[in-house]
Amino acid sequence: MDLLPLWFRRFADTYLMWDRGPLIWMSDVAILLTTIGIVAALTYFRRWKWLWREWITTVDHKKIGIMYLICALLMLFRGGVDALLMRTQLAFPGNTFLDPQHYDEIFTTHGTIMILFMAMPFIFALFNMVVPLQIGARDVAFPVLNAVSFWLFFFGALLFNLAFVFGGSPDAGWTSYPPLSELGFDPGPGENYYLLAIQISGIGSIATGINFLATIFKMRAPGMTWMRLPLFTWSVLASCLVIVFSFPALTAALALLMLDRLAGTHFFTMLHGGNPMMYVNLFWIWGHPEVYIVILPAFGVYSEVVATFARKRLFGYTSMVASLLVISVISYFVWAHHFFTMGAGADVNAFFAVASMAVGIPTGVKVFNWLFTMYRGRIRLSLPMLWTLAFIPTFALGGATGVMLAAAPADYQYHNSYFLIAHFHQTLIGGTVFGLIAGMYYWWPKIFGFRLDERLGRIAFWLFVIGFYVTFMPQYALGLMGMQRRMYTYPAELGWGDLNLVSTIGAYMMGLGFVVMVAQILYSIRHGERDLTGDPWDARTLEWSLPSPVPHYNFAVIPRVTDRDMWWELKQQGRTEELRPTADDIEPILMPKNTARPFFLGLSFFVAGFGAVFEWWPVAAVGAAGVLACFVAWESGEEEEELLPADEIRKTEAALGRV
Amino acid sequence: MSLLRTRTVLAFVSLTALLLTGCSSRYLVLSPAGPVGRQELDLIVLSVELLAVIVIPTLALLFYIVWRYRDRPGNTAPYEPTWADSRTLEAVWWAIPIIIVAVLGFYTAKTTFALVEPPQKDVKPITIQVISLNWKWLFQYPEQGIATVNYVKIPVGVPVDFELTADAPMNSFWVPQLGGQVYTMPGMAMRLWLQADRPGTYYGHAANFTGEGFAHMSFDVVATPQSDFDKWVASVKASSPPLTTAGYEQLKKPGVTSTAEFSSFPPDLFDRVVWTNGGRYMQGMTGHGMTDHDMTSHGMDGHDMTDHGTAVGQTSR
Ligand code: HEM
Ligand SMILES: [Cu+2]
Ligand SMILES: [Cu+2]
Numbered sequence: 001m002d003l004l005p006l007w008f009r010r011f012a013d014t015y016l017m018w019d020r021g022p023l024i025w026m027s028d029v030a031i032l033l034t035t036i037g038i039v040a041a042l043t044y045f046r047r048w049k050w051l052w053r054e055w056i057t058t059v060d061h062k063k064i065g066i067m068y069l070i071c072a073l074l075m076l077f078r079g080g081v082d083a084l085l086m087r088t089q090l091a092f093p094g095n096t097f098l099d100p101q102h103y104d105e106i107f108t109t110h111g112t113i114m115i116l117f118m119a120m121p122f123i124f125a126l127f128n129m130v131v132p133l134q135i136g137a138r139d140v141a142f143p144v145l146n147a148v149s150f151w152l153f154f155f156g157a158l159l160f161n162l163a164f165v166f167g168g169s170p171d172a173g174w175t176s177y178p179p180l181s182e183l184g185f186d187p188g189p190g191e192n193y194y195l196l197a198i199q200i201s202g203i204g205s206i207a208t209g210i211n212f213l214a215t216i217f218k219m220r221a222p223g224m225t226w227m228r229l230p231l232f233t234w235s236v237l238a239s240c241l242v243i244v245f246s247f248p249a250l251t252a253a254l255a256l257l258m259l260d261r262l263a264g265t266h267f268f269t270m271l272h273g274g275n276p277m278m279y280v281n282l283f284w285i286w287g288h289p290e291v292y293i294v295i296l297p298a299f300g301v302y303s304e305v306v307a308t309f310a311r312k313r314l315f316g317y318t319s320m321v322a323s324l325l326v327i328s329v330i331s332y333f334v335w336a337h338h339f340f341t342m343g344a345g346a347d348v349n350a351f352f353a354v355a356s357m358a359v360g361i362p363t364g365v366k367v368f369n370w371l372f373t374m375y376r377g378r379i380r381l382s383l384p385m386l387w388t389l390a391f392i393p394t395f396a397l398g399g400a401t402g403v404m405l406a407a408a409p410a411d412y413q414y415h416n417s418y419f420l421i422a423h424f425h426q427t428l429i430g431g432t433v434f435g436l437i438a439g440m441y442y443w444w445p446k447i448f449g450f451r452l453d454e455r456l457g458r459i460a461f462w463l464f465v466i467g468f469y470v471t472f473m474p475q476y477a478l479g480l481m482g483m484q485r486r487m488y489t490y491p492a493e494l495g496w497g498d499l500n501l502v503s504t505i506g507a508y509m510m511g512l513g514f515v516v517m518v519a520q521i522l523y524s525i526r527h528g529e530r531d532l533t534g535d536p537w538d539a540r541t542l543e544w545s546l547p548s549p550v551p552h553y554n555f556a557v558i559p560r561v562t563d564r565d566m567w568w569e570l571k572q573q574g575r576t577e578e579l580r581p582t583a584d585d586i587e588p589i590l591m592p593k594n595t596a597r598p599f600f601l602g603l604s605f606f607v608a609g610f611g612a613v614f615e616w617w618p619v620a621a622v623g624a625a626g627v628l629a630c631f632v633a634w635e636s637g638e639e640e641e642e643l644l645p646a647d648e649i650r651k652t653e654a655a656l657g658r659v
Numbered sequence: 660m661s662l663l664r665t666r667t668v669l670a671f672v673s674l675t676a677l678l679l680t681g682c683s684s685r686y687l688v689l690s691p692a693g694p695v696g697r698q699e700l701d702l703i704v705l706s707v708e709l710l711a712v713i714v715i716p717t718l719a720l721l722f723y724i725v726w727r728y729r730d731r732p733g734n735t736a737p738y739e740p741t742w743a744d745s746r747t748l749e750a751v752w753w754a755i756p757i758i759i760v761a762v763l764g765f766y767t768a769k770t771t772f773a774l775v776e777p778p779q780k781d782v783k784p785i786t787i788q789v790i791s792l793n794w795k796w797l798f799q800y801p802e803q804g805i806a807t808v809n810y811v812k813i814p815v816g817v818p819v820d821f822e823l824t825a826d827a828p829m830n831s832f833w834v835p836q837l838g839g840q841v842y843t844m845p846g847m848a849m850r851l852w853l854q855a856d857r858p859g860t861y862y863g864h865a866a867n868f869t870g871e872g873f874a875h876m877s878f879d880v881v882a883t884p885q886s887d888f889d890k891w892v893a894s895v896k897a898s899s900p901p902l903t904t905a906g907y908e909q910l911k912k913p914g915v916t917s918t919a920e921f922s923s924f925p926p927d928l929f930d931r932v933v934w935t936n937g938g939r940y941m942q943g944m945t946g947h948g949m950t951d952h953d954m955t956s957h958g959m960d961g962h963d964m965t966d967h968g969t970a971v972g973q974t975s976r
Contacts (some may be wrong), residue, residue, distance in 0.1 A: 100871045
């Protein structure tokens, strides 16, 4: 050790956390090797230019969707590893695999990553991959802003993940309640990482919300009336409404807490008249709607999948739309159920209890409508449908335990216990994650042009779903036994050991399921069946009328919509030719041009955020200058669109055998 | 109803017990030892019953439909690809959850209001002040003049009026067998009524994460008959050291400790802790001891959280 100069040792201990043990060393090495590997591969295969041209500067919504998807899967892996580390620690009473500090950091990053850096980009992946195609548009309303959103998310996620190996992770929970998250109790950069990384990606999320609202309002093909809009698009609309109204609350909460930490204000400390309760309110005014932001699109996926695989019109379309909108509105009136035990009066608690239960009404209606879509249908059990079928009972139970939690006096007993943990995993995994996976399987052939292997997919499915029940059912019981959440260890006498062990075994099964799913994807890239029809599932909506993968400009000729299940109707009546372009109809198309500015804007935010995390103000200033420069450059006005000549489109369509 | 109810309790308990070897008394929430915990359990059971009414048929329907309408050769079940609307059916399934929510909502509200009252009106309650520290619990008996750390003795059959605050990040005070938890918050005094109906030692624990020592922040609630309780108070008074202000400062330092008792404590300690943690910025807290917690500024502007002051904790005076 004496070989190293003193300054380096100090640097390594403070920032690289070399004194924290083998987990960190292993991660450092792994990260280093992966980086070297990626750089080497890109160089060897001469892919740098390709990476820059095709991906980093792209504004094509489909490619942005793919990048979101890749990031989401990577983050699912990181969050999953965190989960397994926690479950390993909790497998036995009095275990010493992790120390308390390490455990605290891991559950904080696990929760934050899963919600903000896994579920959010995953829904955005589907928004991008599907919405313009479903509504007959060539792009989103603001393609460059869309790229900005992605790069803000990307660099936010990068900043957050950096915390693990550079300077220290946040450790105050994904809710980060003050005063625990204030300087007095939590010095060091971890909490700053949390605040700045979420802030940066959050700006991107608001922009995405606005972008897709504008897209759905303005870019629908002629004839695509509100009552002909596919349900997935409706669900995106509902989700974006919630984003636009709730994310600003998070922005405010994070900004104020950051001021408390970096500028010495006292918004959330009781000293000088601040109040932590204000944070708790702001956080959940965002936090509760957030769970609907991520589940509504999943509801949309289920609606598409059920209709397609039962070969039937969706039952009760109007009710389905109404319930989506009702849910998105009610979700604003229930946030206080997250702190029934913070001493609000009986009247307040009663109000929020009943409002929370009321969310169960439209949700229940949706379940019945899905059931009756299958009733008198012909159900094919392909992968997207399997996940949808697994969702229904899982979510019925998760919804039921949600209503149980909403009964305020009962919640005095469940709050902060494992019962709560079981509930939100049941809804987040059984509702959101199952839905996202179903959506991924469903639209995969459309985006990538090949199908994912069914056999491996089924193995992954059973491992994951059974593992899920084995993991989380015991946690309900543990909650009723009085086990608190966020305990890094527990004594043997209370008899919590057996159930915790079972839960850990289940978690490993889910982990295995995920590994098989990754294997499925890798295997299918090579051996997956190519989709030549563009419509492998015999589906119903407009996107399936296009070839797979979809050409850059989506629709050679914008379709005229005449029915809710447009594509299905045309197939029934043998009129599919109507959606094929004829050579004469094809006209030149104005398409957005690639640009590097979104990437540089994200990068500048990253530098600024990184500087602020460590209060290295010169670095932060460089980043801020970069942000400013990007805006100035924008003002100077570069050509943002270019004309795609008709001939080129004709050639592409001819190659696809469509004209 | 009561027959149905006992049956459901049995089903509920045996179901969870199935998941585990061993006795169901490990299920602390399901084996209450006092009126508060019992009312909460009643509501839990009611909610399970009501939800079972809707969830079980739904699941049965799901399995039936998937089984009957699978796409397999020779399936003769009717296939009606365009049948997608039925006013009557939809009316039914909008109505069912509405009714269930109405019933459950009614009983929820009723219990919520019931729990802000002392569990038993004809017995004089005892007050115990609780301060959560990093990472230990300090209990003070203002009427008896004694204090304990990490365990608390209470007389059986007497409603206990817990007044709670924190001299550290906010925590939550939870004794599952006696009843639900309530947060301890710096600068505020919260309230929680609990009562034990039979002697015993009940597991209590910090429920809101406060950092490193949090997992070890448990305490016992020991319920004894009044006479034993009085004897214990007398012996603590006689044989334990006093808690001085300096001693409190020492105790307050972050760390995990075992149990302790004190024959006295600085008389205004609880109020001072509330005050110095920010209670002084709360309106209306000056008159009658800060524990009245009449803090109109507590919640968010305008909305209902402003009621916080008049009904502190789950109770009102
Ligand atoms: C692979 C399966 C998973 C397992 C085994 C797992 C396990 C856990 C565990 C052990 C905790 C910490 C409990 C404690 O407080 O001590 C936790 C917390 C949490 N998990 Fe998961 N998890 C999984 C997947 C997910 C997913 C997919 C999501 C979100 C979509 C998620 C969201 C959360 C959240 C929000 C928390 C709360 C974090 C906090 O308390 O600060 N988890 N999980
Ligand atoms: Cu909520
Ligand atoms: Cu309060």
